[in-house]
Amino acid sequence: MIKLDNVSKSYNQTRVIDCISLEILKGELFVIIGPSGSGKTTLLKMINKMIQPTTGKIYIDGVDISSIKGELLRRRIGYVIQDIGLLPHMSVKENVSIVPKLLKMNKKKIEEKVVRILDMVGLDPSIYLNKYPSQLSGGQAQRVGIARALAADAQVLLMDEPFGALDPITKSHLQNQISRIHKKLNKTIVFVTHDIDEAIKIASRIAVIKDGRLVQVDTPKNILSKPKNEFIVSFLGSDRALKKLSRLYVKDFMHKADRINLAGKDLGYLTDAVTKNYIWITNENDILKGWADLSDSDQDNKRQVSYIEVDYKMFAAGVDETLKDTVSKMLWHSSKVLPVCKEDGKLIGEIDLADIITKT
Ligand SMILES: Nc1ncnc2c1ncn2[C@@H]1O[C@H](COP(=O)(O)OP(=O)(O)O)[C@@H](O)[C@H]1O
Numbered sequence: 001m002i003k004l005d006n007v008s009k010s011y012n013q014t015r016v017i018d019c020i021s022l023e024i025l026k027g028e029l030f031v032i033i034g035p036s037g038s039g040k041t042t043l044l045k046m047i048n049k050m051i052q053p054t055t056g057k058i059y060i061d062g063v064d065i066s067s068i069k070g071e072l073l074r075r076r077i078g079y080v081i082q083d084i085g086l087l088p089h090m091s092v093k094e095n096v097s098i099v100p101k102l103l104k105m106n107k108k109k110i111e112e113k114v115v116r117i118l119d120m121v122g123l124d125p126s127i128y129l130n131k132y133p134s135q136l137s138g139g140q141a142q143r144v145g146i147a148r149a150l151a152a153d154a155q156v157l158l159m160d161e162p163f164g165a166l167d168p169i170t171k172s173h174l175q176n177q178i179s180r181i182h183k184k185l186n187k188t189i190v191f192v193t194h195d196i197d198e199a200i201k202i203a204s205r206i207a208v209i210k211d212g213r214l215v216q217v218d219t220p221k222n223i224l225s226k227p228k229n230e231f232i233v234s235f236l237g238s239d240r241a242l243k244k245l246s247r248l249y250v251k252d253f254m255h256k257a258d259r260i261n262l263a264g265k266d267l268g269y270l271t272d273a274v275t276k277n278y279i280w281i282t283n284e285n286d287i288l289k290g291w292a293d294l295s296d297s298d299q300d301n302k303r304q305v306s307y308i309e310v311d312y313k314m315f316a317a318g319v320d321e322t323l324k325d326t327v328s329k330m331l332w333h334s335s336k337v338l339p340v341c342k343e344d345g346k347l348i349g350e351i352d353l354a355d356i357i358t359k360t
């Protein structure tokens, strides 16, 4: 889809990009990561001809882009930057319509499209269509920036540290949204960041660059488990093992959970009925209510039972949650096993720290 062949860029004899060859496949969410000044922005801007390489060639769908007019190329490639550059005198609707208008799409179609895309990026059209950029929070403005890039129907989206200035919660929501949009629309996305957690969370492949050179191009899993050199190890940080968990999901590690509906029964009978040292307690609709702790015995070795009520919203893991979040919850609740519940609280399984340790 996008191919860089021995691309270099120099400013006054200084090479800021040094012989980079690399192929980005159709439908990838390809992340370029490196420290500040390593050449990420330069590399990205060469893909849409905002910067010309000094030597080397870039191909999109097999076509050498030096033969395409920059302006025409940029209409086919969405571009999102941190300071999203919304036009302040235009409403959200007008900002998102810019490229479709340039492409002379008819008015009704543009309107339908803007509504659809605002929905997709998580902005309620009935609230935001007619707002102006000055009335938006940083996260909302960034969503409009993404909507604007999507409205062009470009098959390629370039994103340069788009979430760099956002607070952690908004950032995490937008990362999830980009992953969803990427899966849904099957676009090729080239995403620049200096945030390794972000890269591991969203990338299909990661290219690590340093001083304008490629250090390693690989899947997040391989970068984490087989870092090529000390630079990458230090870039990954000391919590490499935990980072790996941010790519793994509860649904792939959970197993069946025993539960008892206690309605009308006395806790005491559990000491005979249950052999394990705990059991989940649910109501008649299978909604998690708590658990019975059967790990204690009295002096006569008779098993004791105590009931611990929990709020599933706080206590349970979700099927689509990452193992990193789940392990964090386990530490928080001092529990090696957690129930897995649906959003409505229905108990669907359990997840065990021992499985996470042995199977990841
Ligand atoms: N127009 C320019 N003139 C001279 N040097 C530049 C210019 N643009 C970028 N550079 C230099 O190129 C290097 C890479 O910059 P950049 O691609 O912006 O890095 P990153 O996005 O990874 O922070 C930096 O050392 C920067 O100072």
Ligand SMILES: [Mg+2]
Residues within 6 Å of the ligand: 040, 041, 042, 160
């Ligand atoms: Mg940059």
